[in-house]
Amino acid sequence: MASSNHTLWENAMPERDFEVISISSDSSDEDTPSFAMSPIVTLVVGDGKVEYTAHRQLLVDKCPFFAKCLTSGTKEANTNVVTLPEDDADTVRHFIDFIYHNHVDFTKERNGFGRMKAYALAEKFGMQVWQNKLMNSLMKFWKMYFVQPAEVSWILDNIHESCPLHRLALDQFSFQAAQRFEGAVESSEREEREYHDGVDALCMKEKFSASRHVREAMRYHNDSKAIQPAEQRCRYHVHPEGETCSRKGRVRKGKDNGSRKRQRTTH
Numbered sequence: 001m002a003s004s005n006h007t008l009w010e011n012a013m014p015e016r017d018f019e020v021i022s023i024s025s026d027s028s029d030e031d032t033p034s035f036a037m038s039p040i041v042t043l044v045v046g047d048g049k050v051e052y053t054a055h056r057q058l059l060v061d062k063c064p065f066f067a068k069c070l071t072s073g074t075k076e077a078n079t080n081v082v083t084l085p086e087d088d089a090d091t092v093r094h095f096i097d098f099i100y101h102n103h104v105d106f107t108k109e110r111n112g113f114g115r116m117k118a119y120a121l122a123e124k125f126g127m128q129v130w131q132n133k134l135m136n137s138l139m140k141f142w143k144m145y146f147v148q149p150a151e152v153s154w155i156l157d158n159i160h161e162s163c164p165l166h167r168l169a170l171d172q173f174s175f176q177a178a179q180r181f182e183g184a185v186e187s188s189e190r191e192e193r194e195y196h197d198g199v200d201a202l203c204m205k206e207k208f209s210a211s212r213h214v215r216e217a218m219r220y221h222n223d224s225k226a227i228q229p230a231e232q233r234c235r236y237h238v239h240p241e242g243e244t245c246s247r248k249g250r251v252r253k254g255k256d257n258g259s260r261k262r263q264r265t266t267h
């Protein structure tokens with residue numbers, strides 16, 4: 001375990017670096033489609049009916065969900081108005097940002113919720129490239145900051161078990177429990193108390209398996225060569241069957257050379 005602690009700190013990224021992520025060197029992702037002449041579609045989002053507009057061609061090119069609903073003779077295709085009553089306005093704003101600028105930017109967010117909600121939307125919309133970029137962003141964030149019990153709780157309530165986001169959050173949470181067990185944590189008494197109160201609340205949830213969590217934490221603790229889940233990018237990516245990042249030429253960036261910094265307890 002000692003060696004993985006070392007790796008953890010060595011690879012910690014400075015804060016300014018982990019927000020805007022681009023994993024792809026695949027030029028097809030960077031091509032700007034010709035959409036300037038395309039009609040404008042209005043998206044009406046959430047209970048508050050917040051309205052966003054976007055070029056129809058861009059929505060269709062970038063998002064399988066909109067490709068289906070805007071090209072099949074539906075009411076939406078005829079009116080260029082799509083209602084998304086169950087979605088969150090902030091999250092849809094990130095979606096618009098991604099389809100226009102091809103990046104993931106959570107600079108102002110000091111917890112994982114915005115990224116997690118965006119991931120859920122990316123999965124619902126069938127956007128694997130966005131999912132993988134959000135996954136990378138979450139991994140960098142959770143290498144710097146501990147996965148909080150409240151984040152795990154949200155995942156258990158909102159994300160299905162086979163989803164990579166569900167797997168990463170639970171795996172990283174267990175890995176970090178081993179870190180705490182070894183005292184490799186910088187945090188105040190208050191932060192520790194809040195964390196443990198959060199874990200107590202989590203253990204009350206039916207969907208959370210405390211025994212599995214402890215078993216996994218012990219496994220990480222006993223394995224001196226354990227690699228933290230947040231460093232195993234492609235393990236939590238989604239790709240067409242048989243493909244990986246490297247096979248598609250979407251190689252990872254080189255080894256992080258960010259400042260050495262201990263992992264933080266809170267955001």
Ligand SMILES: [Zn+2]
Nearest residue numbers: 234237244245
């Ligand atoms: Zn991958």
